[in-house]
Amino acid sequence: MNEVVKIPKTDYGSEEAAMQAYLRQGERAAYALGNRGPIRFTAEGKLHPDILDAYWRCGFYVFEGVLKPDELADIEADLKDILDRLPAEKGAALDAKGRPALGADSMAPTLFWSKPLADPFGGTDAAGGRHPVKMFEPKAAADAPKEVVYLILGSLQFSEAALRVYGHPGLLAVAAAINGEDFAPFNEALFIKEPGLGASVAWHRDGVTHWDSPDWDEGSHGFNFMAQLYGCTAANGVWVVPGSHKLRKVDIKAMVAAAGSDRLPDAVPLICAPGDVAITNRQAVHGSFANTSKDWRVTVNFGFHRRRSVLGVEAGGIHNARAVYDEARIAKRAELIGFGIDARRRRFPDETPYDYQPQRGQRLSWDAEAKAGIKDYNLLDLSI
Numbered sequence: 600m601n602e603v604v605k606i607p608k609t610d611y612g613s614e615e616a617a618m619q620a621y622l623r624q625g626e627r628a629a630y631a632l633g634n635r636g637p638i639r640f641t642a643e644g645k646l647h648p649d650i651l652d653a654y655w656r657c658g659f660y661v662f663e664g665v666l667k668p669d670e671l672a673d674i675e676a677d678l679k680d681i682l683d684r685l686p687a688e689k690g691a692a693l694d695a696k697g698r699p700a701l702g703a704d705s706m707a708p709t710l711f712w713s714k715p716l717a718d719p720f721g722g723t724d725a726a727g728g729r730h731p732v733k734m735f736e737p738k739a740a741a742d743a744p745k746e747v748v749y750l751i752l753g754s755l756q757f758s759e760a761a762l763r764v765y766g767h768p769g770l771l772a773v774a775a776a777i778n779g780e781d782f783a784p785f786n787e788a789l790f791i792k793e794p795g796l797g798a799s800v801a802w803h804r805d806g807v808t809h810w811d812s813p814d815w816d817e818g819s820h821g822f823n824f825m826a827q828l829y830g831c832t833a834a835n836g837v838w839v840v841p842g843s844h845k846l847r848k849v850d851i852k853a854m855v856a857a858a859g860s861d862r863l864p865d866a867v868p869l870i871c872a873p874g875d876v877a878i879t880n881r882q883a884v885h886g887s888f889a890n891t892s893k894d895w896r897v898t899v900n901f902g903f904h905r906r907r908s909v910l911g912v913e914a915g916g917i918h919n920a921r922a923v924y925d926e927a928r929i930a931k932r933a934e935l936i937g938f939g940i941d942a943r944r945r946r947f948p949d950e951t952p953y954d955y956q957p958q959r960g961q962r963l964s965w966d967a968e969a970k971a972g973i974k975d976y977n978l979l980d981l982s983i
């Protein structure tokens with residue numbers, strides 16, 4: 600990607616030296632955690648217990664080498680198509696070539712815009728006020744666009760390659776090992792952090808529903824997969840405070856005040872090569888900095904829950920309308936899992952498809968009807 604696009608020259612301005620030192624120190628701490636490696640199973644076909652131990656200890660894990668070059672090429676082709684079809688500017692109905700723009704007619708929240716290198720959520724009431732402190736906003740280049748899309752929700756309707764990642768047998772086996780064989784979906788997104796432009800995502804925790812539940816524990820709000828198209832670095836990747844997923848209460852404002860800046864001293868970055876896929880507990884304190892580096896970061900993001908965390912629960916209000924999530928709602932939303940498995944089977948016929956327990960005996964076919972039926976599917980996200 601870098602070879603075809605002019606990269607605006609930017610840095611962290613007054614914070615540049617402190618930021619560079621922080622990035623280097625975080626990188627060293629990340630590699631020392633012992634929570635990375637390939638997806639490994641025991642002889643009985645269970646996810647290796649060392650992986651589960653490290654995930655529950657740290658609140659995140661980096662699976663190395665999951666997506667191979669042919670799959671990455673598919674994702675990149677879809678990404679280029681998506682970027683080409685975005686509205687010419689925020690609110691426009693047409694793309695830069697005068698065609699109906701991607702997402703312009705979506706009913707569900709779909710395209711999220713930001714000023715270059717800005718923090719659109721931090722310190723605002725957006726998303727239930729769960730991003731309490733604004734991040735430092737470096738100055739963008741004079742010729743930068745006014746606003747850029749940095750987040751696309753409901754992303755599986757725009758990319759079959761992302762849908763096929765969603766149906767990946769190794770990743771779905773990880774979901775089952777963490778959330779149970781009957782795991783349920785959350786939502787899917789594409790995070791796009793362009794060099795010199797990409798917005799920050801202020802420190803936050805994702806979960807909103809279960810903090811005060813009597814049976815709350817470190818897995819109550821599920822986790823997100825973060826598959827990396829180009830890899831991610833300390834400068835452009837997500838940072839996580841290890842172990843923070845185990846805390847019922849955290850005060851992010853106080854953490855930032857104690858640090859004296861948005862550089863939380865205990866946080867570490869996800870460091871990934873292209874094709875690595877991280878998992879991040881949604882209860883962990885995490886965030887990402889504005890991307891002043893020269894590298895793109897594109898994350899194919901998708902989350903899963905324990906069924907008991909969503910079934911019969913009244914939730915929503917951030918990604919879609921509030922509702923009680925019953926069996927029918929979960930089954931409808933989980934059709935995307937079946938479509939992902941079938942889409943993958945068609946593209947990678949030599950792979951053994953994942954056998955998703957709640958859909959045993961059904962065959963969800965990724966056909967013309969299914970494709971037509973997933974517009975705005977994210978109105979049914981299971982957002983807790």
Ligand SMILES: O=C(O)CCC(=O)C(=O)O
Nearest residue numbers: 790800805823837887898
């Ligand atoms: O990718 C990012 O920069 C932020 C991701 C995130 O906050 C999330 O998935 O909850």
